[in-house]
Amino acid sequence: MHRKKDVGIPHKEAAINCCDEVHPLAKSIGAVNTIIIRRPIDGKLIGYNTDCEACITAIEDAMRGRKYVNGKDLETSPLAEKIFVLVGAVGARRALAYGAKSRGARVVIFNQRAKALAHAVSGEALPYEDLDRFSPQNNMILANASSVGMEPKSNETPIAKGALKAYEVVFDAVYTPRNTRLLQEAAESGAIVVSGVEMFIRQALGQFRLFTDGLAPEAFMRKLILEQF
Template sequence: MKLYGVIGNPIAQSKSPIMHNDLFGYYGIEAYYQPFLIEKGELAKAVDGIRALGIAGFNVTVPFKSEIIPLLDYIDPLAKEIGAVNTVINEGGKLTGYNTDGTGFLKSLEDEGFSTKGADVLVIGAGGAARAISFAIAQTKPKRIDFCNRSTENATRLAEEIAAHVPSSPLTLREAEREINKYGVVIQTTPSGMFPKDKEMPLHLENLKTPLVVADIIYNPMETRFLETARKSGALTINGLGMFIHQGALAFDIWTGIRPDTERMRNLLVNQLGGKRNADW
């Protein structure tokens, strides 16, 4: 039996084991998917252990998506440009890293009938997920992509990289709060609002007036306080479930060569997370 898994910190909230173990059973694959909590500063030892145990593949979540890159043997060109990896396959002891986050996010927008083409986009956050999503969006020819983050330095660095593809500027959180109505799409990519800290918000939305699309890549809870506030202000909201499903489907394909049934994945996770789809709010 092959072993797969996900590494991160925290990791208890992840629904990846439920999703992938169901897929292994459904497709008759003798494999098991296990979450692994990795303490900060112990990633290199963990990767050595993965090699020693012969783990066939694994996902990478916060805070290791960028930190893991120098520990791998090969990096897919897109993941290298993004500077973050969320999926790794082990082939004969050689670890290859990919990034399925950005493509997964775009597919989740398509599911809801939205596109970032020609849009003014604001990304909240400047970490691995923000990088993957913004590089993917840049390929859709948006009008611009701006960034706000607790660390203005990180937002500035990412904006400078994206500016090679589309116009981009960094904002402070306070500037973003004031100028929120300039954007047609707002994407929340930080852990703020994730269970168990589900009362947190990355920024305030008191000024939100113009109808726009607000997405949050968090899926547990399925409606964060940030999304709830945006919805009550008249925005169209998208939670992180679709992105989670599509990035997971792409990872499963990389590991097994099978493109899984995403509707099955969605139904399973909706039931696990409370029985509501995004459109049920």
């Protein structure tokens, strides 16, 4: 039987060094959130990342206006050729950047300390102070991977409400509270909003598949997780 471990913030990047093997996706992202202890075969630690597909499919499905279903979607991603604006330096930042790049989006990270990551995804890193003035085109995608807006500072937001009119979709990795100030103001500005709770649910579904080699009881897991938020 495989044994398994969840890896949370701030250990996801460091956890790679603890693994004997790392799945190619997790290796390219540079972060692991799931470790499988491969027993009784050889006892090796195998690292995976379920955050990437969780957050990216949540955004894609919201744009397509449909619910998540198990299995692969072979349609062209609605993120293709979009400007994907990423805020933050921790958490799901790497997963979001690599996921957006894999779907053909142009990634712009508002954190100058993220130059190496921006280069890795053929994007660019700009000063956070310029975020409110950044509007080269309409219908962009905004993803908050910072802790801004998280309880107990739920009255904060990473971007001015007036700047949200340039965004088609706004995703917030913060899930406490579930409906952050950023998401409230984005909805009021006419954007499609995606809660971090949806990412939380989907990454758990991905972990269940790794842990059991089977499909997760999605309806039950959704109900169980949503009752906690």
